[in-house]
Amino acid sequence: MGAAMVTVEIEATFERWQAAARALLSDGIAPEGVEWRERPGAPPAPRASKFFRVPPRFLELARQAAIAGDPGRWAALYDVLWRIVNERRDLLEDRAHPKVRRLHGLAAQGRREAERAEQQDVLRMEAEGGGAASFVPPGADLATLAAAAKRCQGCPLYRDATQTVFGRGPAQARVVLVGEQPGDQEDLRDAPFVGPAGEILDRALTEVHLDRATLYVTNAVKHFKFVMRGKRRIHQTPRLSEIAACRAWVEAELAVIKPETLVCLGATAARALLGDEFRLMRDRGRVFATRWAPRTLATLHPSAVLRGEDDAAQERLYRMLVDDLRLAAVAV
Numbered sequence: 001m002g003a004a005m006v007t008v009e010i011e012a013t014f015e016r017w018q019a020a021a022r023a024l025l026s027d028g029i030a031p032e033g034v035e036w037r038e039r040p041g042a043p044p045a046p047r048a049s050k051f052f053r054v055p056p057r058f059l060e061l062a063r064q065a066a067i068a069g070d071p072g073r074w075a076a077l078y079d080v081l082w083r084i085v086n087e088r089r090d091l092l093e094d095r096a097h098p099k100v101r102r103l104h105g106l107a108a109q110g111r112r113e114a115e116r117a118e119q120q121d122v123l124r125m126e127a128e129g130g131g132a133a134s135f136v137p138p139g140a141d142l143a144t145l146a147a148a149a150k151r152c153q154g155c156p157l158y159r160d161a162t163q164t165v166f167g168r169g170p171a172q173a174r175v176v177l178v179g180e181q182p183g184d185q186e187d188l189r190d191a192p193f194v195g196p197a198g199e200i201l202d203r204a205l206t207e208v209h210l211d212r213a214t215l216y217v218t219n220a221v222k223h224f225k226f227v228m229r230g231k232r233r234i235h236q237t238p239r240l241s242e243i244a245a246c247r248a249w250v251e252a253e254l255a256v257i258k259p260e261t262l263v264c265l266g267a268t269a270a271r272a273l274l275g276d277e278f279r280l281m282r283d284r285g286r287v288f289a290t291r292w293a294p295r296t297l298a299t300l301h302p303s304a305v306l307r308g309e310d311d312a313a314q315e316r317l318y319r320m321l322v323d324d325l326r327l328a329a330v331a332v
């Protein structure tokens with residue numbers, strides 16, 4: 001007689017699946033013996049007795065796949081997880097493996113569905129007249145804009161962050177750098193790029209002989225977005241609707257400064273100012289004219305350097321950042 005099936009009921013979120021999968025792995029229950037069911041209000045799985053380390057890439061794909069509407073995704077995810085833990089840790093490198101292909105297919109579907117949901121959020125926000133626009137005083141100088149931004153409630157991010165972190169630098173700056181959003185340190189200290197990513201940026205600016213005191217540095221989104229993990233605040237990428245909601249502030253900053261050179265640091269800033277078609281790794285380091293500045297370019301966000309897998313990868317990413325910033329420095 002075959003082993004009895006275990007029925008696992010979960011709320012349809014990545015975190016609930018992850019908790020249940022850990023418990024099943026701890027108990028040594030193979031994927032063939034599990035039936036997954038979604039049930040709103042299902043209690044979380046009990047804490048697993050063992051800890052499993054899996055490649056970060058698997059977690060990234062699993063988070064994306066979890067968003068897909070396919071009811072078979074939980075079983076497919078557990079199948080791959082089981083194989084990684086019990087059979088082949090490098091399974092994901094075998095892109096032709098049918099289970100890996102299915103995982104990638106689900107992740108792509110999840111990304112598409114998330115994108116569609118975000119587009120709808122943007123449309124809803126615009127239809128309801130939301131966003132920062134109504135908080136931006138027309139024709140104001142930078143100091144007035146910064147003061148007005150302190151009161152912005154154009155999207156939900158103001159609720160959890162400590163404060164609005166507005167741009168810093170002289171109104172006469174010829175180069176403007178736009179990052180993504182304040183991080184933990186920036187949120188606490190009310191200044192852009194003063195945390196670990198700021199240290200990378202400062203090092204790169206020094207290398208290309210750009211004096212930060214002469215630049216205007218800001219972010220596409222002015223409030224820190226995070227989730228709590230224990231006592232730590234972990235950065236979350238802003239949603240499309242939040243980027244769109246906040247765009248009126250960066251537009252107002254650029255309208256006052258009228259820079260010669262605009263540098264978007266990272267995909268969020270590029271998306272906010274250069275549109276959805278812009279692909280950072282494909283288009284970085286290319287200089288072109290936009291309505292913001294005659295010389296506009298995009299490069300990596302300095303935090304991407306910190307996320308490099310090892311020293312060699314971090315050095316390679318840092319060199320890309322420096323090479324691109326050098327293009328901004330030639331105009332100064």
Ligand code: SF4
Nearest residue numbers: 152154155158223246
């Ligand atoms: S993130 Fe931007 S739009 Fe949202 S509340 Fe903050 S300043 Fe306003």
